[in-house]
Amino acid sequence: MTQDEIEAMVARYPELIAGAEAAKGMGWYPSGGEVYKFDYMPTVEAVDKFRDYIFGGIGFEPADYGLTSQEFRPQYYGNKRPNIDAERLKNYLDVFNASIKKYYNEIITEHPSRLEDWIELVRESYDFGGQVLSATIRRHLLVTLIPSIRFARRAIIIEEMLRQYDVPMPRTIAEIGGGHGRVVRDLLTLMPLETVFYIDLPLNMILAARFLGHFHPGRVHLVWSEADEPKEGHINIVAPWLIDRIDTPIDLLINYLSFQHMSIDALNYYSDRLIRPRVQVIYHENRDRPREEFDLGAADYPFRDAFETLLSRSTGLTVGAQGQSLGVILAELLVRKNAA
Numbered sequence: 001m002t003q004d005e006i007e008a009m010v011a012r013y014p015e016l017i018a019g020a021e022a023a024k025g026m027g028w029y030p031s032g033g034e035v036y037k038f039d040y041m042p043t044v045e046a047v048d049k050f051r052d053y054i055f056g057g058i059g060f061e062p063a064d065y066g067l068t069s070q071e072f073r074p075q076y077y078g079n080k081r082p083n084i085d086a087e088r089l090k091n092y093l094d095v096f097n098a099s100i101k102k103y104y105n106e107i108i109t110e111h112p113s114r115l116e117d118w119i120e121l122v123r124e125s126y127d128f129g130g131q132v133l134s135a136t137i138r139r140h141l142l143v144t145l146i147p148s149i150r151f152a153r154r155a156i157i158i159e160e161m162l163r164q165y166d167v168p169m170p171r172t173i174a175e176i177g178g179g180h181g182r183v184v185r186d187l188l189t190l191m192p193l194e195t196v197f198y199i200d201l202p203l204n205m206i207l208a209a210r211f212l213g214h215f216h217p218g219r220v221h222l223v224w225s226e227a228d229e230p231k232e233g234h235i236n237i238v239a240p241w242l243i244d245r246i247d248t249p250i251d252l253l254i255n256y257l258s259f260q261h262m263s264i265d266a267l268n269y270y271s272d273r274l275i276r277p278r279v280q281v282i283y284h285e286n287r288d289r290p291r292e293e294f295d296l297g298a299a300d301y302p303f304r305d306a307f308e309t310l311l312s313r314s315t316g317l318t319v320g321a322q323g324q325s326l327g328v329i330l331a332e333l334l335v336r337k338n339a340a
C-alpha cells in the first residue's frame with residue numbers, strides 16, 4: 001500500500017466515524033469497553049506503523065508491547081509504545097521465547113507436516129513497526145514478534161480441520177471482529193480464496209486495510225459508505241452498518257474472541273443480517289460463558305439452531321487481568337443444517 005493510499009484512507013476516516021454515529025442505533029454498536037475506539041483519530045504515521053502504537057482490541061496484548069495491563073488501559077489508547085528498555089527486556093524476552101516454544105511444540109505435535117507453512121506465517125518484517133526480534137526456528141533465521149507467533153497456528157488449524165471434517169475448501173470467507181487482519185492474511189497465504197469480507201469497528205478497519213493492502217496491492221476495497229458496493233474477487237473492508245450490501249453466499253465465517261464481547265443486540269444483528277441468510281460454515285473460538293451482564297456464552301448464540309455442531313472442544317482456560325478464571329475458550333465448527 002502506497003503512502004498516498006494510506007493518506008487517502010486517513011482523509012476518509014472522519015466520514016467513516018460520521019457513518020458509524022449515524023448508524024449506531026441499528027444494533028451492531030459495541031456495548032462494552034470498545035466505545036473509546038470511536039474518539040481516536042488516527043494519523044498517517046499511526047496507520048502506517050500501527051504496531052508502534054498502543055491499540056487494544058486489534059489482536060495485541062499488553063505483553064506484546066512489553067507493557068503491563070495497567071499501561072494498556074483505554075486512556076493510553078493510540079499512544080506511541082515505549083521502547084523496550086533493559087527493565088522490560090527480560091520479561092519481554094521470556095514471553096517471546098516461551099511463545100516460540102509453546103506454539104512450535106504445538107505445531108510439530110499436532111500438524112507436523114505443516115511446519116514449513118507455520119514458519120512462513122510466523123516470519124515478519126519491520127514494515128508495520130512493532131517489537132520485532134530475530135529468532136532461529138529449525139535453521140531458518142527470521143524476524144518475528146509475539147502476536148505473529150501466537151496467530152500463525154490459526155489458519156493452519158482451519159485448513160486442517162476443514163479437511164478432517166470433509167468440509168469443502170472455501171472460496172468466499174467473512175470474518176467478523178477481524179482485528180488487524182492477521183488471520184485473513186494468513187488464510188489468503190494458504191488458500192486460493194476469491195472474495196473476502198472483513199468486518200470490524202472503524203479503527204480496526206483502517207488498520208486491516210493498511211495491513212492487507214501491503215500483501216495484496218490493488219485488491220483491498222473499502223465499503224465505508226452507502227456509495228461503496230462490495231466487489232467480487234476483492235478483500236472488502238466492510239463497515240458493520242453496511243453488511244446488507246453483501247449479497248453473495250459465504251462459504252466460511254470466522255470469529256476469534258469477538259462474539260464473546262458482543263451484546264445480544266449485536267449478535268442478533270450479525271445473525272439476522274449476515275449469518276442466517278448467507279453463511280454455510282462457521283468456525284469460532286470464544287468463551288463458553290458470559291463475562292459481563294450484556295454478553296453471552298457460546299451456547300446461547302442466536303444463530304445456533306440453524307447450524308449443526310461438528311466440533312466443540314476447549315482450547316484452554318481463559319484468565320482475567322487479576323488472574324481470575326473466566327471459563328474456557330471453545331473452538332467450534334458449525335455447519336448449516338440444510339447444507340446440501
Ligand SMILES: C[S@@+](CC[C@H](N)C(=O)[O-])C[C@H]1O[C@@H](n2cnc3c(N)ncnc32)[C@H](O)[C@@H]1O
Pocket residue numbers: 028029030034057058059060176177178179180199200201204240255256257258259261262266
Ligand atoms: C478481543 S478483540 C479480538 C481481535 C482478533 N479477532 C483476535 O483474535 O485477536 C475483539 C474484536 O472484536 C471487534 N468487535 C467488538 N465489537 C464489535 C462489533 N459490535 N462489531 C464488529 N466488531 C466488533 C473488536 O473491534 C476487535 O477487533
